[in-house]
Amino acid sequence: MKWDSLEDEPCSLARTVAVIGDRWSLLILRECFLRIRRFDEFQASLEITRHLLADRLKKLVRFGVLRRIPYQESPKRYEYILTQKGLDLYPIIMSIVHWGNIHMVDSRGRPMLHQHKSCGKMFDPVMVCSECGEPLSAKAVHVHPGPGARRPSPVLEQRTKRGLESR
Amino acid sequence: MKWDSLEDEPCSLARTVAVIGDRWSLLILRECFLRIRRFDEFQASLEITRHLLADRLKKLVRFGVLRRIPYQESPKRYEYILTQKGLDLYPIIMSIVHWGNIHMVDSRGRPMLHQHKSCGKMFDPVMVCSECGEPLSAKAVHVHPGPGARRPSPVLEQRTKRGLESR
């Protein structure tokens, strides 16, 4: 499958993966949330080649995750800042960090701690149900085809039994 | 930067990205959460080459996200199931899906809906603070170096001012 066809899949995960599903995009976004904004700053803090950095920044701008705005005239210089769409990636970034905190730390402990300004405490992110507020786990969730599924739902059952022809 | 050096970075995001930070790993994990378990099932539902599928499954087993267990003897056949470490990836998967639901849907609407078994309602995932229960946003969070940071914190300030030599 080509990268381009990913964003047309009838799957919100696949479409999001088309935007952030590579190593460098996620690391660039990490830097964005740490207030990094300029090409050379990204380049200094990530061991990324200039070529790929330019490429990924362009992609993130194209998808509306970053905005490229001039911060000086003559010579024109730009910086990259998160749009609202980009800021909305925060739960993804935080859940990735949290999983690493739980499963990938060495004996020295966590590389970074997070403090919630509102309540003042060091915290972990918790994912809860928007309706009842209880923490979520995979086993407590049922999935249903939505209006944007590949085919109208009554057909889907049969298609699955006959085998997945076109996917 | 090589893939291998990613998992040694003093950053929980980078270490997690070493495990799941590529297109195919995330799509394979999506299938795992949809109860797909066998090589040929993965191959049928993803347009992945057998070569890469074998490679990624091996990687996920190596990192302890999946377990490879025989489901029949002679001939030996295996299936891949999520470990607890793998099940803990659920918030990452769900936050990725949710971002896609908000920012990447077309006019037809969401491809998939999620129902919470506990309360029975269709829901969205919400990320909240473990301490006060309020929803989290990037701007309400302060970061601090933790015990596993690259260097003891007092030095970090100066190093940053002098420039980032080794990163």
Place this chain on the structure above:
DNA sequence: GTTGACGGTTCTAAAATAGAACTTTAAGAC
């Protein structure tokens, strides 16, 4: 004794990435 399922491995061509050098515009030092 041939066919088919399953779970891979091996092969070549195409695409992506790494690493380094080069470019452009303009300011500041000498």
Place this chain on the structure above:
DNA sequence: GTCTTAAAGTTCTATTTTAGAACCGTCAAC
């Protein structure tokens, strides 16, 4: 005036990764 530096890229070649297809080994069923 000339030289150096800075920022934000672009261009180049070599290496690595991925795509796409064919092949392999084991067993069961026909």
